[in-house]
Every structure is written in C-alpha cells, then in structure tokens.
Amino acid sequence: MTQKNICIQLFFALCITCVTSCKKGEYIENPLTIKYIKFESVGGANISQLLLSGKPLEISQLGGAYQIPFHGEDSLALTLVYGKNTLTKKFDMSKAYQSYYLFAKGNNIDSLAILTNHPMDGVEVPDDNSFYLNIYNENKYFSPDGSPIHIALYDGVGEWNQWDPTYTENPVDTIFNITTQFNEGFRKIKYLNYYSDSGVGKWKAKVLREDKTPVKSPDGNDLYFYIPFSKDVKVLYTYIDNKEIKEVNLDNWDSNSYMELPNGAVSTLFPLKLYLSK
Structure with missing residues (x-):
C-alpha cells in the first residue's frame, strides 16, 4: 500500500470517528463559564481584593461585580481581603449573578457581615420624641x-x-x-x-x-x-x-x-x- 493510500484511509477513519462520537443535535458545553458577585460597602466596610485559590479576581466593567471562573461547582470558597485581614466564606454558585452588602459590625474581620439586604431595610422610624x-x-x-x-x-x-x-x-x-x-x-x-x-x-x-x-x-x-x-x-x-x-x-x-x-x-x-x- 502506497503512502498516499495510507494517508487517505487515515483521513476517512478520523472523519468516521468524529461523526460517531458526536450525536446529531448534541451541544458540547464550554467547561468554563463566568459568574458574577458584587459587594456593596455600607458604612465604609470596603474590601480591597477578592481571592479564589489565593489569586485575585478581576472586576467586571459591567456594574463593578467580580468575575468568578466557574467549572460547575456547587459552591466556591472565596477570600475577602479587608484591611490587613482576610475572611474566607463559601458562596453558592447556582446563580449567574449575586449581590451582597458588606457591613462591619465592629473593627475586626470577624465582625464583617455579608448581607443580602441593606441593614437599614425594614427599620421603622420612631414616631415619638x-x-x-x-x-x-x-x-x-x-x-x-x-x-x-x-x-x-x-x-x-x-x-x-x-x-x-x-x-x-x-x-x-x-x-x-x-x-x-x-x-x-x-x-x-x-x-x-x-x-x-x-x-x-x-x-x-x-x-x-x-x-x-x-x-x-x-x-x-x-x-x-x-x-x-x-x-x-x-x-x-x-x-x-x-x-x-x-x-x-x-x-x-x-x-x-x-x-x-x-x-x-x-x-x-x-x-x-x-x-x-x-
């Protein structure tokens, strides 16, 4: 068998493999997607960085949310850098976009609360003196x-x-x-x-x-x-x-x-x- 014939047979074998391995209409999902988490500071409780596996995450141009690389995990452990301290929390990754309020209850990292609602929401104003x-x-x-x-x-x-x-x-x-x-x-x-x-x-x-x-x-x-x-x-x-x-x-x-x-x-x-x- 000539070298030319061998190349032709290998080409047709590769085509058959591709056809049989991919069913008609099947969608192959990109294993990497991006999800977004936004932190809004109330009262000055600013974070300087958000880390995933020790690496800083980038902030999106759309609304200032952090871009989270996502590979299908149920949750991810993210580290907030707050002042000279760090705080690691697990975040549910089922939603494409999440928004939280950062509220420091004191002067240390342990007091940093991560809230889904603004701390003033639902607070009634007194009607007396x-x-x-x-x-x-x-x-x-x-x-x-x-x-x-x-x-x-x-x-x-x-x-x-x-x-x-x-x-x-x-x-x-x-x-x-x-x-x-x-x-x-x-x-x-x-x-x-x-x-x-x-x-x-x-x-x-x-x-x-x-x-x-x-x-x-x-x-x-x-x-x-x-x-x-x-x-x-x-x-x-x-x-x-x-x-x-x-x-x-x-x-x-x-x-x-x-x-x-x-x-x-x-x-x-x-x-x-x-x-x-x-």
Whole structure:
C-alpha cells in the first residue's frame, strides 16, 4: 500500500470517528463559564481584593461585580481581603449573578457581615420624641482591654445658649454596655431638650468604665465631652473613634474649650463617627 493510500484511509477513519462520537443535535458545553458577585460597602466596610485559590479576581466593567471562573461547582470558597485581614466564606454558585452588602459590625474581620439586604431595610422610624441608636466603641483610651463602657448624658437647662450653656447637675440618661461591636438590635433613646433653632443640639456627656467609674483625662482631671446632634436623625449607626485623648485643651479645634468647668475639669468634642443614618 502506497503512502498516499495510507494517508487517505487515515483521513476517512478520523472523519468516521468524529461523526460517531458526536450525536446529531448534541451541544458540547464550554467547561468554563463566568459568574458574577458584587459587594456593596455600607458604612465604609470596603474590601480591597477578592481571592479564589489565593489569586485575585478581576472586576467586571459591567456594574463593578467580580468575575468568578466557574467549572460547575456547587459552591466556591472565596477570600475577602479587608484591611490587613482576610475572611474566607463559601458562596453558592447556582446563580449567574449575586449581590451582597458588606457591613462591619465592629473593627475586626470577624465582625464583617455579608448581607443580602441593606441593614437599614425594614427599620421603622420612631414616631415619638426618640431615635434608634446602634453604637460600638473602638477607643482604646476609654477601654484598653475592650471591656464595655457607658455614656452618661446631661441635658441643657433653659433656653439654648451657645456661648454660656447650663447643663443639669446629674445625668438624665445613660447608654449602657457599649461594646466593640454593634448590637443585634437598636437602643431607643429619647431626644434631649437642648437644641438651637436650627435643630442641632450639643449634649454634654461623661464616659464611664465598665465599673461605672468615670474616665479621667491623662492628667487626672474630670473629663467631659460634647456631642453635636441633629433632630433630623431618626436612626443611627455610629461608633466611637480611636482618637488620641491629649492633655488639657485636648483638641485645638474644641469649640468648648472656652467653657468653665468645675474642679479643673477639661472638655473636648466626642470622637463619634457617623456610620449610617436616616
């Protein structure tokens, strides 16, 4: 048999193999498809990368979702890089597109919640003279070991006076057991009475340690804080920033440094950071 005949027979054998191995109408699916997961940050809980098997995934130009290579798995373990920490979670891969909210309940990776609904969804606004509050503390001066703290609130007396305010001698309300993470539910807090015509008030506060003893200034004096607050806020997620507490005249921007306080006490603006509100 000549070399030409051998080549012709091999060609026809290959054609027959292809025909018999592929049935009429059969669709051969591409083993690799792309699925999409989008993470939307609420309150600043940003992730810098999403990893699959240690490799960073690319972000799609369409809506900012991550592109997930998919080979038919029921679920995939994806790693979120959040600050200097990582968090690995399994995600169901049955849907072509998924969307989640990232919500940090505290200042560490373990507190990062992955939600299908926005944390404000379904939250009813109080219809009385009060607001809903959820608060956590990350200030090491107030609580070096992460123990709960409390905030005692003093109300203003008489008409609003920005330059010479008078406050109650004793606290009128106390926010107890502020930990390093948000609570599962809200605290209902009554609005205090001391507001300007613009609707922004300035509440006086004292921070208490877990045993109810007051936090002192670095030089041992009584320490008061002032919290600007708007009556427009009905629901509030907030946290106490890890701001350095300095000596007397603690903050050059302290608008309360002109106030006379008893027994050498000092004051500053409260290191409160807005997280979410409505």
